[in-house]
Amino acid sequence: MKYQAKRRALILLADGTIFHGKSVGDKEGTAFGEVCFNTGMTGYQEIFTDPSYFGQIMVTTNAHIGNYGVNKEEVESDSIKISGLVCRNFSYEYSRPLADDSLQNFLNENNLFAISDVDTRALVSYIRDNGAMNAVISTDVDNIDALKKQLSDVPSMEGLELASKVSTKEAYFVGDENATYKIAALDIGIKKNILRNLVKRGAYVKVFPYNSSFEDMSSWNADAFFISNGPGDPEPLVDAIAAVKKMIQTDKPLFGICLGHQVLALANGVSTYKMHNGHRGINHPILNLLTGKGEITSQNHGFAINREETEANDNLEITHVHLNDKTVAGIRMKNKDVFSVQYHPEASPGPHDADYLFDDFFKLIEKSAKRNEIV
Numbered sequence: 001m002k003y004q005a006k007r008r009a010l011i012l013l014a015d016g017t018i019f020h021g022k023s024v025g026d027k028e029g030t031a032f033g034e035v036c037f038n039t040g041m042t043g044y045q046e047i048f049t050d051p052s053y054f055g056q057i058m059v060t061t062n063a064h065i066g067n068y069g070v071n072k073e074e075v076e077s078d079s080i081k082i083s084g085l086v087c088r089n090f091s092y093e094y095s096r097p098l099a100d101d102s103l104q105n106f107l108n109e110n111n112l113f114a115i116s117d118v119d120t121r122a123l124v125s126y127i128r129d130n131g132a133m134n135a136v137i138s139t140d141v142d143n144i145d146a147l148k149k150q151l152s153d154v155p156s157m158e159g160l161e162l163a164s165k166v167s168t169k170e171a172y173f174v175g176d177e178n179a180t181y182k183i184a185a186l187d188i189g190i191k192k193n194i195l196r197n198l199v200k201r202g203a204y205v206k207v208f209p210y211n212s213s214f215e216d217m218s219s220w221n222a223d224a225f226f227i228s229n230g231p232g233d234p235e236p237l238v239d240a241i242a243a244v245k246k247m248i249q250t251d252k253p254l255f256g257i258c259l260g261h262q263v264l265a266l267a268n269g270v271s272t273y274k275m276h277n278g279h280r281g282i283n284h285p286i287l288n289l290l291t292g293k294g295e296i297t298s299q300n301h302g303f304a305i306n307r308e309e310t311e312a313n314d315n316l317e318i319t320h321v322h323l324n325d326k327t328v329a330g331i332r333m334k335n336k337d338v339f340s341v342q343y344h345p346e347a348s349p350g351p352h353d354a355d356y357l358f359d360d361f362f363k364l365i366e367k368s369a370k371r372n373e374i375v
């Protein structure tokens, strides 16, 4: 007979609102974080392991989670990075030829506390209207006052530096040493699928820790720089911002994704801000202003770069706009091979419309390598 969770659980939001549910697997637990929601109908494993979600409690709007199990290959980092999960129906049974385990086992191995049987439609509408805030999920349903007290001690996402929690401790290499191009990548929370995309196109990548200096990175003598996605507020990333300020003074191509895009903006003197609610899903519409074409994209961000400051900046040009709210979705530096996007062209999970951005990056690298040969 189908397993039914029985142990009561709840999610308590920082403003005191409560939604009730059950504990997945009837486990006891409590987890804190900033509550956010993802509207993707597939890709839960990629989402849960994406380092950009570090410190966040994920609410999934898809009504079924776990129904296709997990597959060891489909991870974006080596462990689950969300701090807790809230879903409607948790599937204890799964079906997919390529699955090698159940989601329940995967959550247990990663010590992730999850609650199900929550009215996620009501919860998501509530967060959508009231904005991002901290929350706690717990089976300690009779001690609300104690939970409220602990929740009030959880730091706000605004101003929080989290790249150091997920970045590699030591530099490492990916790809074939004899590949055509070398890319120096700054890991402020890098997703594996970004590395797969760089290696697939013929790059040998050296991945550097979040606090590496420009000098550390440039001494490897790469053909280009890459700045990754990652968790937390971009503004406290002073080392990364300082390193990027120097990178953009070289003539080497640079590509930034999501947190990397925000760091590039900050390096150009453009500020970032916390959005009322971020963009998290796999069907976000973008307009590419350079080609006039639309793209459906994978997104996951809670901060954005200031539009007016970008428009007023003589060195920058807005290349992409989010069609739902007109926020800046992509920029490039005038007269430089430097560009970035607020969304996820590596699309894991998600549509592959924006794949061309990696090709564009490699065209710039090829051009720049030829230029340097002639010199």
Ligand SMILES: NC(=O)CC[C@H](N)C(=O)O
Residues within 6 Å of the ligand: 052, 228, 229, 230, 231, 232, 233, 234, 257, 258, 259, 260, 278, 300, 301, 302, 303, 304
């Ligand atoms: N995916 C990311 O890189 C997210 C960037 C940043 N942490 C934000 O929430 O906006």
